[in-house]
Amino acid sequence: MGFPNLFRIHLGDPVETFIKWITINYEGFFDSIKGIILWFLIGIQRGLIAIPWFVLLILLFLIGWKVKSIKAGISFSLMLLTIGLLGYWNDTMLTLAIVLTSVLISLIIGIPIGIFSAYKEKFERYSKPVLDAMQTMPSFVYLIPAIMLFGLGSVPAVFATMIYSLPPVIRLTTLAIKSVSSEMLEAANSFGATQWQILIKVELPQALPTIMAGVNQTTMMAMSMVVIASMIGAKGLGYNVLIAINRTDIGMGVEAGTSIVLLAIIIDRLTQAIGSKFEIEK
Template sequence: MGSFPDIRTQLGDYADQFVGFLDTTFESLFDLIFFIASRTISGISDFLIWMPWWFFILIVILLGWYFKSILSGGLYGLFIFIIGTFGLWEDMMVTISLIISAVLICLIIGLPVGIWMAFSKGFSNVMRPLLDAMQTMPSFVYLIPAIFFFGLGNVSAIFATLIYAVPPVIRLTELAIRGVDKEVVESAESFGSSKWQTLRKIQLPQALPTIMAGVNQTTMMALAMVVIASMVGASGLGEQVLVSINRIDIALGFEAGISIVFLAVIIDRITNGVADKFQKHRGVN
């Protein structure tokens, strides 16, 4: 069988030079991002670890009760208690702090970008292929620039998680804004409302349930990166899974893995409950 001609393109070299240019030109910016991100993650994790275990479980039970049912709240509290009995309490808190930090950054970036895409067809056409690439590219590829810019640790994990998890909230924000009844928007504009007033008082409230669905998807995708992010030095439950793989420790692997599943169930149900509450409130109004 014939082989493909040995012709090597320079595209990879150009990508390498571009990343090197970014690192050299924006070194101070990356240092600032590293400082802010590391302090944020440390602050959230330290606060969660400082919080009494029973108080945190009580908060989870109350959230489950308010957004789902009292039975769900009790079950979520039991899940958290079981994770504590595994001896993974601090690892769970670090994982939660990573998820919170990643989701906050995703919302800060994703919501404005989604709104901009909803109002600009040209910008939307440019962003969609980029979002497709971000969602289809293998997750491990994100770890390379993360390590290059920020070294090993939790900040690199946040950077890699951001690339993977931000597309859903952008896409669903755009979809939600575009899906608002045009007659309602035209009525608001006919009464003299500016675009900002129409967005704030009409479009965002109408679009909120769909946006919350995007927040739910982004949160779940951030949680899905926990184990992969441990490969760049991220601590937490993902690190314990990685340790169990290296040691072939079935007991630790099961406990850390089921803990991640418990967290996924709790986060998914509560965020879905938040979306349902918004949907019901919208229906009442």
Template sequence: MIKIGKYIEHFINWLTLHFGPFFKSVKHIVEAMVNAVQWVLGIMPWYVLILLLAIFAWRRAGWSAGVFTLLGLGLIYGMGYWPQTMETLALILVSACIALLIGIPFGIWAARNNMVGKILRPILDFMQTMPAFVYLIPAVLFFGLGKVPGVFATIIFAMPPAVRLTTLGIQQVPKDIVEATRSFGATSTQLLLKVELPLAMPTILAGVNQTIMMALSMVVIAAMIAAGGLGEIVLKGITQLKIGVGFEGGIAVVILAIILDRITQSFGKKRMKKTSN
């Protein structure tokens, strides 16, 4: 019998043994980032933050999104889950930003290098099809329990859409435009920054939207390793058979998901209108 799990276990143990100080340093940095974002979100009074988010949603996605944001966040505060919602939002923002900072450059690299694209494709397939719970195991072994392993499990889980859609967007740029730009003497950097990225931006922003949505779903699951947030409310409802508590936590997650989805979708739609005009 071939027991792949033993080899993986030995490899992870080897990493934790030889790179323990590195993982500790990374843990402190990520933990500081999450705490900083959470502090910024928590320093403002709840009604001010709700009003600002509602105005932002209205300006970006229309009056219906603004009204929904106002009423939805007001309902979350009324149910008593405001601190958990801000904790979840902080985890999502940090995880999604890191996933995008890693994923978009890899997507650009894969679009411009066929060999890199062929290597990344099965890796991304593996990352997307692996059950989400499995990512929690190495994250806990490397960083212990808490927010940081939740962030890293979320980064791995949420990164593939950013890579795939960035690659797709750049590959869909018309070849005649690329050739015309090159014929005028543009460098590879100028071609990327002034032609390919602007034309591919609607598709890239769709990847941003999907990354944020997947980050939200994983952050909820990460409550199993003490990441906190709204996932902890849902987990409490499951483990303690408190149907009402679990349902309320689920409603809060749905409200937050819809708000983030509408706002991030609006960036892609407005960018698409600009490019079409």
């Protein structure tokens, strides 16, 4: 026996009404946001594509060597070279631009919210259910309001990716600030430091390794949205996977999927190495 329709709650109706209302009444505002995101995204895309492939390989090798080891630098360069040999270099740059844009916006929004949440327990208590919902909500759902607010293309893909990848950096920033030892805070207070000075010179330097873990998780969650974002017109590696699915092209799917995996490994290892470096220096 099924549940009676008499008691059904139509939760989606008010949400849909609200999205339509803000779309109609704040069209200019969202057009401005779309313009800013698009300008930023195109700038990163053009910058990445303009760098010669061999220069990017050398830069990646030097970065990997600096933050981890010479072996890691060689491995990262070989992974990126493999992507180029597979024929997905430009698509990888487009994907990387979307990921970088989404992650940067997430950090700009998420780190201040995380700091504020660490100071305001009531805000943290009320924000936890929201963050839980954001992390557990199926990622496909984020595409719907993104399309309604920004249409099709790379901008809604960035918006949906940003919303999906925002919770980890907020949670770990809050945890990092709250985990700073009370002895250090008492010492800073005894020297007459202001709250701003304590945040900048004591809490953030001590919290940086944990915040970097949040950056790593946010980046990997952004990478996981690559294929899904292609469904609303985002170009790049995910779009190639989508085409391979539509054509049942196993070869293309394996090549594009391998490129996504290699790019994800490079980003993951680099962000982990940078976080570990901050922890050692701490």
